[in-house]
Amino acid sequence: MRAYPYPRLNGAISARVTAVRLRGPGGIREQLDIKAYSVVEQVVALGRAERDDWLTARISLTADVPMREIESKGHWSDVSIVAVLTEGATNTRTVTRLERGSDGGRDWVGDIELDRDSHLDRAALTVHVVATVGGMGGRIIASTEREWMVDMTSEAPIRDRQLDISTVSFGRGAEWLRSFRDAPWVVDTSGRMPTVRLNSDFEGLAALVDSQGSKVERMVSEILLSQMCTEVWTAVFHTAIGDLEVEDDGTPLFPPDWRGAVLREMLPDIFPARSEDDALREVHIRRTGEGSWADLQPRIQYAAARRAEVPKTLAVAFRDIGRLDQETHA
Numbered sequence: 640m641r642a643y644p645y646p647r648l649n650g651a652i653s654a655r656v657t658a659v660r661l662r663g664p665g666g667i668r669e670q671l672d673i674k675a676y677s678v679v680e681q682v683v684a685l686g687r688a689e690r691d692d693w694l695t696a697r698i699s700l701t702a703d704v705p706m707r708e709i710e711s712k713g714h715w716s717d718v719s720i721v722a723v724l725t726e727g728a729t730n731t732r733t734v735t736r737l738e739r740g741s742d743g744g745r746d747w748v749g750d751i752e753l754d755r756d757s758h759l760d761r762a763a764l765t766v767h768v769v770a771t772v773g774g775m776g777g778r779i780i781a782s783t784e785r786e787w788m789v790d791m792t793s794e795a796p797i798r799d800r801q802l803d804i805s806t807v808s809f810g811r812g813a814e815w816l817r818s819f820r821d822a823p824w825v826v827d828t829s830g831r832m833p834t835v836r837l838n839s840d841f842e843g844l845a846a847l848v849d850s851q852g853s854k855v856e857r858m859v860s861e862i863l864l865s866q867m868c869t870e871v872w873t874a875v876f877h878t879a880i881g882d883l884e885v886e887d888d889g890t891p892l893f894p895p896d897w898r899g900a901v902l903r904e905m906l907p908d909i910f911p912a913r914s915e916d917d918a919l920r921e922v923h924i925r926r927t928g929e930g931s932w933a934d935l936q937p938r939i940q941y942a943a944a945r946r947a948e949v950p951k952t953l954a955v956a957f958r959d960i961g962r963l964d965q966e967t968h969a
Contacts, residue, residue: 650705
């Protein structure tokens with residue numbers, strides 16, 4: 640553990656990407672869909688753009704900072720929250736200040752813009768809390784534990800550049816999987832990151848999920864993937880809400896890792912009329928037995944389906960089925 644000659648924040652800070660916009664020739668802008676960035680992997684995939692002539696990318700950020708600790712301890716002054724984007728391959732460094740949210744809470748928001756010509760592969764995006772400590776300015780008193788990656792070419796927001804899906808025999812695999820031998824897949828949230836485990840005992844399942852075959856096979860593959868993605872979002876939500884850190888006054892705190900990002904993504908769909916903090920408090924109260932936890936399940940499923948873009952996938956599938964039917968009877 641690194642030692643510092645000045646007091647630093649104990650509370651963790653986290654950052655999440657909330658939007659990505661590309662600017663092309665003539666100032667024409669394109670906003671990428673939510674599949675271009677992952678709050679779980681913490682990766683932005685700029686290769687998902689529908690155009691290849693974009694010039695700059697503007698990434699909107701929200702950072703969660705323990706302001707109560709900063710304001711109560713009084714060790715620090717001139718506090719600033721900055722986002723820093725760096726890429727070693729091109730020796731590029733971009734810095735922008737974030738501004739405190741209008742509600743005066745923990746959130747700090749802002750945009751950071753990168754020039755396409757200044758980057759080659761992957762850039763790292765980190766948020767720092769900078770302050771004056773003991774008369775010395777520019778001290779970093781806290782940073783995000785895990786940096787976001789901005790991938791210039793990838794079409795999928797995957798940190799390890801491979802799908803976090805493993806194929807294994809449930810009947811002959813690990814003992815805990817054997818009780819699920821009849822399931823096509825399970826979502827494993829026991830590790831540092833959630834993993835989808837496909838059951839290889841389902842003949843043809845793995846090949847279909849990765850299908851590049853006929854129109855029908857690709858259509859079924861998209862539906863399977865959307866269903867799988869829905870289950871992933873549902874599972875990681877329950878994992879994230881299941882073990883919250885709670886302050887002395889009973890206020891639940893957002894986890895600093897991907898779990899906190901997942902909660903922030905889904906809570907607006909579960910309680911759309913409430914702030915993030917109020918929504919988290921309400922979900923925590925219901926989960927711990929002081930409200931109707933069962934009544935929340937449809938809202939959680941709805942939020943997961945929205946993040947997985949199930950309505951869009953089904954609409955496209957139904958349209959394609961209609962076209963295939965017309966072609967068959969032509």
